[in-house]
Amino acid sequence: MKDFAARALNQAQMKGATYADIRIVTRTTQHIAVKNGIVEALEQNESQGFGVRVIANGAWGFAASARVDMREIERVVAQAVAIARASALTKTRDVNLGARIEAHGRFETPVARDPFLVPMQEKIGVLMKADAEMRRVPGIKVARGEMEFQREDKTFASSEGSFITQSIIESGCGIVAMASNLESGEIQVRSHPNSGGRNQVTRGYEFITECRMPENAQRIAEEAVALLSAAQCPSLDAATIILDGSQVALQVHESCGHPIELDRVLGTEAAFAGTSFLTPEKLGNFRYGSDVINITADATIPGGLGTFGFDDEGVAAQKTDIIKNGLFVGYMTSRESAQELKLGHSNGTMRADGWNRIPLIRMTNVSLLPGTWNADDLITSTDDGIWMETNRSWSIDDKRLNFQFGTEMAWEIKSGKKTRMLKNATYTGITPQFWGACDAVANENSWIVWGTPNCGKGQPPQVAHTGHGASPARFRGIRVGVIK
Amino acid sequence: MLGPEKIKELTTQVFALSKADQTEVLVTASERALTRFANSYIHQNVAETNAEVRVRVVYGKKIGVASTNDLSPEGLKRAADTARVIAMLQPDNPDFTSLPSPAPIQNVETYVERTANFSPDQRAHAVSVLCKKAKARGVVAAGAFTTASFEVAVANSLGVFAYHPGSLAEMNTVMMTDNGSGYAARAHADARQINAEAIADEAISKALKARNPTDLEAGEYTVLLEEYAVVDVLNFLDWLSFSAQAVQEDRSFMKGKLGEKVMSENVTIWDDGAAGDAIALPFDYEGVPRQRVTLIEKGIARGIVYDTATAAKDGVASTGHSLPAPNSDGPSAMHLFMAPGETKKSEMLKGVERGVWVTRFWYTRVVHPLQVLITGMTRDGTFLIENGEITRPVKNFRFTTSYLAALNHVRAISQETKLFHEDWSNASRSVPAILVDGFQFTGVTQF
Missing domain, CATH: 3.30.2290.10 (PmbA/TldD superfamily)
Incomplete structure (x- = not known):
């Protein structure tokens, strides 16, 4: 690969590029899906290719090809340079990447059991057992389970002298039970360990075992059936709500992770993903949340879905303060955007979805740091409130201010105890007001790094895999329930 | 190639x-x-x-x-x-x-x-x-x-x-x-x-009209949904309702409703992957020719789309709507058309005493699949309509409303249609603008 990369970088410079980098990527994914006792999907996919990113005439160009052979280099590099020269037609200034970066290294995800070496029968057996447990519960219409494994081997080299190799392994799994009652027009789902099909991490098959899907299958099936006849979550203008850790993780993802992407802030995602309410003048002097809110972007957390050794610009993984005691103090940056705000250097968050996409600023592991409360005390100290658990729907505006989330299950809390199950719970708010209303965050005993394997951004579309550490948290005066 | x-x-x-x-x-x-x-x-x-x-x-x-x-x-x-x-x-x-x-x-x-x-x-x-x-x-x-x-x-x-x-x-x-x-x-x-x-002219003109948006209370409004918003409605009907798998799993309102009125009489929707005016693909990912399937005809539920697996379950032939194998998502109506009406968009506007003009929706998600209850935001051009005219730009709304209910309250449909291609799903849609009564806005953002 070294020769291949060197040839491409040399060709780019010969054709007039003032900067060039190349990523050579092979991605293998394995997907297993079981539904109602049948193995519905069993597939293994591999995708390989290389992408060359250049600056020529002061503007960006990128071209990529699946044909990883020496003959293809010349065509792809020439295409990238031609594209860069075309980009220069509308440029207002030259691209500035800041100080030269020369990095060398290798990163490998540590795994106890390589998921690609685990026998297929074992994986199918776990899913089938969980599936059977769910379908034993009367009233379950659909039981589903899935596992997803990914291995990505990538080489990065740049005309500044960087040469980096990484092998990143991911493991994910989840089960879902669905119950329905057409007569009452009701449909309810429960998931484990997280919604959206699965939870995912950068670890080996040991994560799948720890998720204990068969052991949790009956519980979620019974909860799905019980929800059919549960009371409707009331509509309240100002309620106390306690969110479980997985829902807090998604709240962080949507209302903090996205608005701190500096490319959004600077307008370069305006046409699709949108912009951000966290405009540059707010950096260092905007109260984002209450004093108990501390958020970091940390690509070094072991096992996090946003964990790696180097980003796709060759910048080493870092931990960055984002919100400190409620104050907004940091963005996620790239080399170019860091220069635009005169922030010195990139904090290493440029990530590309495979060989055929350019890197964009993407979340690493954006986490709400643990607070001081025992999780149980959040409930026992609440006189009147609602516990909400496991995301069901999520939506937020294009500046990341107005949001509405729904959860699979909720519980009414009266005098410090969960009293009755509630269905179709939703809550809504405005981001800084919502985080400002947080009065308690549970401690490290209930802090988990959740994975979001489906974060969309960019044109052409890219899907990023991001991590979010979170524990349960309590919020006061929140608008709840819009379903009549 | x-x-x-x-x-x-x-x-x-x-x-x-x-x-x-x-x-x-x-x-x-x-x-x-x-x-x-x-x-x-x-x-x-x-x-x-x-x-x-x-x-x-x-x-x-x-x-x-x-x-x-x-x-x-x-x-x-x-x-x-x-x-x-x-x-x-x-x-x-x-x-x-x-x-x-x-x-x-x-x-x-x-x-x-x-x-x-x-x-x-x-x-x-x-x-x-x-x-x-x-x-x-x-x-x-x-x-x-x-x-x-x-x-x-x-x-x-x-x-x-x-x-x-x-x-x-x-x-x-x-x-x-x-x-x-x-x-x-x-x-x-x-x-x-x-x-x-x-x-450029269309977007610039709208951006200039949208300057300095003012507050307008959330609530129930008549809305003129431009084609950019209507395409989202069809996307969710494809995903939640028109697939045989959704029907077989009791997740679709179409279950047991074929032959019954489910939408306004002026609504007709069909799927046609072989239509020359779509981004066509005349066969599905199993190589089955795509049939033209009438899904809604003058408000009446007429059909759903099948791949070979779901067709076998119902004892019918595939309509040619498979996604690539292995497919957990079931068949998909990838080439949806909504029939145009007889009214110009400008004429539709004249018929609105008080309502909201919506350019497009953003970040729409399912709250309740059977009801096709969707939440999302408006974006890039939201205006108050008074006495048949756009009078001022307003701040963007959050809505939580049933798309099915909306299609049951369609007062008018535009002559004009627009063709869309969906990057994520590779689907194409051809839709008009529609005038809908009783649309529920449930919140307002700050811009």
Whole structure:
């Protein structure tokens, strides 16, 4: 690969590029899906290719090809340079990447059991057992389970002298039970360990075992059936709500992770993903949340879905303060955007979805740091409130201010105890007001790094895999329930 | 472009490698380029060449799937071997009947050479039209211009061989002032049909009208939904309601409703993958010809779409709406059309005493699938309508409303339609604007 990369970088410079980098990527994914006792999907996919990113005439160009052979280099590099020269037609200034970066290294995800070496029968057996447990519960219409494994081997080299190799392994799994009652027009789902099909991490098959899907299958099936006849979550203008850790993780993802992407802030995602309410003048002097809110972007957390050794610009993984005691103090940056705000250097968050996409600023592991409360005390100290658990729907505006989330299950809390199950719970708010209303965050005993394997951004579309550490948290005066 | 002969060669190689009872090969290939602009200059500009072979093998009722984009003999062998190993390891799928047999497929010409050959300079010049117009009018331009050629081919060991080449050109833009924005987009198989000037003018005009939005209380309003918003309604009906799998799993309102009135009498929706005025694909990913399926006719539920698996369950024939195997999502109505009405958009506006003009929706998500209850935001041009005229821009709303209920309160439908291509799903939609009573806005944001 070294020769291949060197040839491409040399060709780019010969054709007039003032900067060039190349990523050579092979991605293998394995997907297993079981539904109602049948193995519905069993597939293994591999995708390989290389992408060359250049600056020529002061503007960006990128071209990529699946044909990883020496003959293809010349065509792809020439295409990238031609594209860069075309980009220069509308440029207002030259691209500035800041100080030269020369990095060398290798990163490998540590795994106890390589998921690609685990026998297929074992994986199918776990899913089938969980599936059977769910379908034993009367009233379950659909039981589903899935596992997803990914291995990505990538080489990065740049005309500044960087040469980096990484092998990143991911493991994910989840089960879902669905119950329905057409007569009452009701449909309810429960998931484990997280919604959206699965939870995912950068670890080996040991994560799948720890998720204990068969052991949790009956519980979620019974909860799905019980929800059919549960009371409707009331509509309240100002309620106390306690969110479980997985829902807090998604709240962080949507209302903090996205608005701190500096490319959004600077307008370069305006046409699709949108912009951000966290405009540059707010950096260092905007109260984002209450004093108990501390958020970091940390690509070094072991096992996090946003964990790696180097980003796709060759910048080493870092931990960055984002919100400190409620104050907004940091963005996620790239080399170019860091220069635009005169922030010195990139904090290493440029990530590309495979060989055929350019890197964009993407979340690493954006986490709400643990607070001081025992999780149980959040409930026992609440006189009147609602516990909400496991995301069901999520939506937020294009500046990341107005949001509405729904959860699979909720519980009414009266005098410090969960009293009755509630269905179709939703809550809504405005981001800084919502985080400002947080009065308690549970401690490290209930802090988990959740994975979001489906974060969309960019044109052409890219899907990023991001991590979010979170524990349960309590919020006061929140608008709840819009379903009549 | 690989071309049909090269693709046939690839599929023949895979058939020779496979010892399965039945074998299917899906080949997808594309040359795709996208020029992206923001802050009125090109900031991302990319191109990619890719081709993938997806192999599905069947041993009795055991099925395995593997794919690769390494088209060398070694790569194809690896994919065929992996598919075989996967199939042999799994239990029987009692629902599987057979891969489909050959059937005549309509030829649809949607490949335009000049789109396939569109150069970076041509895209940059088209984008520069938008950027220059934006600067001249004091607004900021963002957006993307895509040109692509693609090939889809399906072959199986029962004799199916289906091949379709196509092209796509798509431009979208958001034009922004300090506190308002406007949107416009067009898609067509022929890049020459993408009129950058018209797109720029539409979005700039709207952005300027949207400056200084004012507060308007959330609540129930009559809404004029532009085509950009209506396409979202059809997307959710495809995903939640029109698929046989959703019906079979009790997740769709269409269950038990065929022949009954479910929407307003002026609403007719059908799917037609062979229509020349769509971004067509005349067969599905199993090689079955796509049938024209009437889903809603004058408000009455008439049909749903099938792939071979869901069709076998209901004892009917596939309508040619499969997604690539292995498919947990069920069939998809990828080429939806909503029938235009007889009223011009400007005339529809005149009939509104008090309402809201919505340019498009954003970040829409399912709250309740059976009710098609959706939450989302308005974006890029939201206006108050009073006495038949747009009177002022308003801050964007959050809505939580049933799209099904909305289609049951359609007062008027526009003569004009727009064609859309959905990047994420590769679907195409042709929709008019609609005037809907009783739309529920449940919140307001700060801009």
